[in-house]
Amino acid sequence: MTFGAMAAWQAWLLLAGAAALAAGLFFIRLKPPRMLVPSILVWSRVLDDLRQQTLWERIRRAVSLVLTVLIALALALAAVRPGRVADGGGRSVGRLLVVLDASWSMEAGTRGGESRWDRAVAEARRLFTAASGAEMTLATTAEGLVEGPTTDLALIETALERSRPGGGDADAWPRLAGATAVHFVTDGATARQLDPDVVVHSVFEPAPNVGITALAVRPSLSPANAGDAYLEIGNFSDAAQKIRLRITRGATEVLDRELDAAPSELLRQVLPIPRGGDPSLTVKIEAPRNELAADDEAFAWVGRARPLTVLVVGSQTQWLRAAFERDPDVRAAFLDPSGYRTPAARAENGPDVIIFDRWAPSEPPAIPALLFAPPPSTAWLSSGAASGLAAAAEERAPKWDVPGTHPVVEGVDPFTLTVDRARAYSSPALTPVAQSAHGTPLVYVAEASNRRLVVVTFSINESNLTAAPGFPVLLGNAVDWLAHPVLFAAQPGDGDTLRGVHRPGLTAFSGIVTKVTGPGAAEIPLTRVAQTAFAHLRRPGIYTAEGGGARGAFAVNLADPQLSNLTRSSPGPKGRVMTVAAGAAGSPWWVYFAVIAFALGVAEWWTWQRRITV
Amino acid sequence: MSLRFDDQFLKKLEYLHVVSKRAFAGHNRADRLTAHRGRGLEFADHRPYTAGDDFRHIDWKAYKRLGRLLLRLFDEERDLPIYLMLDVSRSMAEPAKFDMARRIAAALCYIGLVHLDKLTILPFGRGLGQESSPGRGKGRIFRVFEYLERLEAGGPTDLRASFKEFAARPRQLGLTVIISDFLDPGGFDAGIKILRTLGHDVFVVHITSERDRHPGAFGEVRFVDAETGELREVEVTPRLASAYIKAWDAHAAELEHFCGRYDVGYVRADAERPFEDVVLKAFRQGRFVA
Secondary structure, three states: OEEOOOOHHHHHHHHHHHHHHHHHHHHOOOOOOEEEEOOOHHHHHHHHHHHHHOHHHHHHHHHHHHHHHHHHHHHHHHHHOEEOOOOOOOOOOOEEEEEEOOOHHHHOEOOOOOEHHHHHHHHHHHHHHHOOOOEEEEEEOOOEEEEEEEOOHHHHHHHHHHOOOOOOOOOOOOOOOOOOEEEEEEOOOOOOOOOOOEEEEEOOOOOOEEEEEEEEEEOOOOOOEEEEEEEEEEEEOOOOEEEEEEEEEOOEEEEEEEEEEOOOOEEEEEEEEEOOOOOEEEEEEEOOOOOOOHHHEEEEEOHHHOOEEEEEEOOOOHHHHHHHHOOOOEEEEEEOHHHOOOOOOOOOOOOOEEEEEOOOOOOOOOOOEEEEOOOOOOHHHOOOOOOOHHHHOOEEOOOOOOOOOOOOOOOOOOOOOOEOEEOOOOOOOOEEEEEOOOOOEEEEEEEEOOEEEEEEOOOHHHEOHHHOOHHHHHHHHHHHHHHOOOOEOOOOOOHHHHOOOEOOEEEEEEOOEEEEEOHHHOEEOEEEEOOEEEEEEOOOEEEEEEEOOEEEEEEEOOOOHHHHOOOOOOOOOOOOEEEOOOOOOOOOHHHHHHHHHHHHHHHHHHHHHOOOOO | OOOOOOHHHHHHHHOOOEOOOOOOOOOOEEEEEEEEEEEEEEEEEEEEOOOOOOHHHEOHHHHHHHOOOEEEEEEEEEOOEEEEEEEOOHHHOOHHHHHHHHHHHHHHHHHHHHOOOEEEEEEEOOOEOOOEOOOOOHHHHHHHHHHHHHOOOOOOOOHHHHHHHHHHOOOOOOEEEEEEOOOOOOOOHHHHHHHHHHOOEEEEEEEEOHHHHOOOOOEEEEEEEOOOOOEEEEEEOHHHHHHHHHHHHHHHHHHHHHHHHOOOEEEEEEOOOOHHHHHHHHHHHOOOEO
16 A cells, blocks of 8 residues: 555554544543532442443443544545555656646546546556655646656646646657656547657547537638638447537527438538628537537637728828729728828727828837838838938839749739839838849838838839739738738648647747737737747637737637547557556545545444443 | 421420330330330239249239239330431431431430430441430430531441441340431342341331432533542433433332331431421331331
8 A cells, every 4th residue: 555645654653643542532531520429329220231231332432432543544544645556556666757648539438427537647646656755747748747756746636636638739748857667648549659668558448429520711702701611520429310510600690400420420511601790600519429528619710701991091092992992801991191190009990901102100000001102201111220321222213023922922923013213211120022133122021019011112103003913912912911910830740720720739829929819818828939929729719819910810629530539549559558447537545535434423423322321 | 507306396206106016125114115024004914922922912802802812913114225327428418318317316316215215326337436325314315416416427338337337246126227328339238137137126217319319410420429439421311311210219119128028117208308297207107106
């Protein structure tokens, strides 16, 4: 037997002390009041007679003493948290690392009523208890090292109670320097490459499930629709099931129907999403044989559900009015410079993008802005340079002969564009993305956490911009780049992020992102490493990220057939896999000892009630 | 507390006399008839005259009628030896009990003194205490009162040892009255049997009180024996209190039955009962006084 709360010798000492104390208190109890009587002759006769009449009265005091000592022992045992020394434990381990698989599939239920996660936690508890005295570390595949290295089992216990499944990458693997034994408790739903010395404890048990395996909104061919929602539902069960499907858009239910799913069938549906309405889409399913709840709900963000709002500020902006009139995804408003007031920050119903035509405000806008030939005297565009520099950087008839690769100029044909005059701006925040053959910038971009700008250094009066084929491309690129900043820092090989699919777990954001808000408007803490901000998105839902003066929303879903299929497992190499028995997630021993102590207390109370003498 | 009786009660007592089932002859002349023939007032019988008889007792009228010399015989009247054995153990220390016991002793003394009986008061506890013989005549009652008022209760009870000690000294047979609560852990039967075996006419006055008959408290109590100091911790429940009352009644009934079986007079005197009621009614009903 091992003891979780203290060393074995301390625990045994405590047990012996508790028993002795209880026995002592049993005999040294509070004395009742004295009463002088002429003789106790009759009392002795009465009591002796009663004792002789019943066996119970003869043994009651001894029973009461035994019960008192047992109560003390049970309470002491509950306090020292005993455990069984089991095979596979790390009793002789110097530094033990137990890794819990935090995949969402671990939330699946089992036939015993417990979840795979409960079973895994019980197995981890058993391993730690068996290794009492060694340095112990708890880790999960979602959060890495959670607690330790420590010899304090109480800390590990607290961490175990705190931990929950949270996804995590298949490649993510916590490492502990100097670990002499590594145990991995998993259901094998997520295939992993494991080191050969890792001992795998499998909590896998096949379970039927129904889950949403895909939900994505794609551009629609119909101009009346904001997009088409692609939905995929899998029945990972060996029996046909009726699946209830409900789709809501914002708070409005748009679909509620029952689907018949054959065994192992994937149901696919494409739903057109009309323009207008709430951009958030929620899909929920219900089915009778469904052991995993996490994949029963999926979310989508319909970005084109509402048109972009563009504010055009300038004196002669007819050329832009004609450009935006034909775009259903943009709603433009026009304003004379005299009526412009610099907004302090982006308002909820304010414009997404501001376009300044041959004019610039005295203060840099907090909202993403596209500027066409701003006056060279604009202070915030020429800051950091001598006053005469702007004029000196002007170039007549510049040639744009190298196509750009930046998203703003990507696809713009430079050869059909004729520019009479372009001027350079000296602000160090500006980065040229298109230049003339002599190096004069033709298009600048500026990207910071609080500001995004696109500056075109020539005006329509000084070029054939409105007639050039590249004009709508340049305008569309610029507005799209300004309104939809790249919020995610996609890594090479990160196909999900590149496809716009986001899953719960550690997510990398672009460095310009300043704030991430989760479901329920809860702000997600950001951790910055170099030019990347990391946030732990713990559960599916609609999230928003803010940066560069813009705000973008995105959906986080499980939506993974590998995860929803609870009948498969690939726990690890044979010979290194130990199966965790069902029921392992039962309450730890101390709970039983506490219950026993209570029951003994009741029994002692009963003997006290049944006493004649004490 | 003063044990003195008022004159009215003393008058009532003078009409009583202690009844003994057997006739015991004392050494002194008194008004109690004995089985002996002698110089008394009551004619008993005739017997033929033999030489040496006192010719003054010859019944001349019978000689004239029968022609034979016959002597007139009279019942001799002597005093009755009465031994009042008063329990002065610690269990009698309760004022109500001890007063009742001493007043009974005083009343019996007065009745005896009035009838010129030979009285001996013997306090006892673990053994016999200093005995007292007040003498003859009712005027001696004040010495009795003084003596009884000086007595104090203390020490354990041992009836057997006390009565054995009583038997160790040669005494005239007579009426032995035991005034006690009979709460002797060693039992009461052996002591009473000793007195019976000696040939005394034994009479038991059983002094009881409310504290003897009832537990007196409920809940958890440490009862302390007044005589031995022995402790018994008892949780007095209603059920247990009822069992105690039954046990005490059984104890009293056992004493009464024992007395009945061995021809020992028994009267129970509850301390709470009016004293005059005990002496004038209970003692009469028990045929102890007439």
